Amino acid sequence: MTSTPDDIDDDDLSPDDEAGDSQTLTADIETGESGERLDRVLAGHFTDLSRARLQALIAEGRLSIDGKVIADGKHKARAGTYVLSIPAPVAAKPEPQDIPLDILFEDEHLIVVNKPVGMAAHPAPGTRDGTLVNALLFHCGDTLSGIGGVLRPGIVHRLDKDTSGILVAAKSDIAHRALSELFSRHDIDREYKAIVRGAPRYMSGTVTTRIGRSHHDRKKMAVLRAGGREAITHYQLEEVYGDTKPLAALLTCRLETGRTHQIRVHMAHLGCPCLGDPVYGSGAPAKEVQAILKELDFNRQALHAGLLGFIHPITGQKLKFKAPLPDDMQELADALADMY
Structure with a gap:
């Protein structure tokens, strides 16, 4: 079984059409x-x-x-x-590009990388190069699995362009099929760090909803009363920023399912969207937080895929990878902690 877009987390739905080409x-x-x-x-x-x-x-x-x-x-x-x-057409086949990769693990079957902010997972209209696929094609040559198609060789799951963190890609078709099956069965450990506006009501909890395309904006996902697919996120409050009331918070979010934009939608559903989220961050944060965001020029969703764990689909080895907060999110967390 191969993954479909609803089975893989944080698929980028932004239009990204280049002027003149669309x-x-x-x-x-x-x-x-x-x-x-x-x-x-x-x-x-x-x-x-x-x-x-x-x-x-x-x-x-x-x-x-x-x-x-x-x-x-x-x-x-x-x-x-x-x-x-x-939309603008995309190239028939991505070109290999010598782009540095932060490689956490690699063998003949798969490669695990820590994706930086600003790198798209694969080519799309408006993002034709500079993607993880372009970098993997250069690094891996022709060994990437072809199951993902011409534009997405080796891609088993994705992160938004402006979400940083850990991704695994398949270098063989057998590994691709097996990894896709793990994602479909939710036999993957995935934890994200999110810095959100305000704070959830409880120290920990589970958000269970149905998520599908918004009826009002087809480029967005939304919590639906009917339709869509079940989405489950477990969260734990790690740090609260603010003196007399919570102005922002650091959360650990664990995915039980992996729907498109799941954490971003669920945090917004709780009334505490990710700071800097240009799509789901409705409502302005407190003035003190706004000042920090402006000073740091922080303008992306504060979301990082910090942990990925799974059983190696070929060797049976238990693998777990961690990636610390990227510099921009760490600076944001430090600045919020120093507000008072």
């Missing part, structure tokens, strides 16, 4: 066409797109009318101007 198409729907199935009507306007491609773009949330996203082509068309955003 396309924007418009279709003026007349009154006489209203009431018909939307994707069928649009297929007659966007004749250069196949019906399947059009439906996929709509499902990705790239169609809108009057600023409102339409994510279901089965809707009835209505008179007005529909806008379709087509």
Whole structure:
């Protein structure tokens, strides 16, 4: 079994389309066409797109009318101007790049690395090089597993571009299949460090919800009342920052499942989103915390994959890897601790 995007943590959903490479198409729907199935009507306007491609773009949330996203082509068309955003194409095959890697473990079957902030896991529109895949292709040559496809060789799970921490990649197809099975069964130990706004009500707890694409913004994930997939996060409060009330906190989060953006969504659901989160960090932190973020120029989600443990899928060896907080998060934690 291979992983699907919902089985791998922190898949990057940001559009990242480069100006000049993406396309924007418009279709003026007349009154006489209203009431018909939307994707069928649009297929007659966007004749250069196949019906399947059009439906996929709509499902990705790239169609809108009057600023409102339409994510279901089965809707009835209505008179007005529909806008379709087509992402920039990506290279057919990533090129190897000599990018330094912080390698924690490597053998003939797999490689474990500590991914820095700012490095995407694999190429995508707007991020065509400088990715972990480009670095692995240079370091590993042709030994990476091909199961992940041309753009994602060896990739079993992912982290957001701006989430730092530990990733494992497969160098053989048999290891890729076995690792994917471990992730699917949740037989992986994964712990993250998060610095959040405020603090949870309890010292420790478990968040259990269903997570799926937001009904309001298809580029985001959200807690859903129905649909989506079960998501379970266990958290432990490690440090509280603030004098008379908690202004920020350091948490350890352990994933029982690995849904897209799971920790970021769950922390926001608790009312304490990751500091610096540009997508889920609704609401401003306290002025003292804002001042620290500005002084440190900290503008990414304060989230770090600090522990990864699993049974080696080929040798049976028990493996566990730890990575300390990166410099920017450690500086943030130190500054918060020194507020008073």
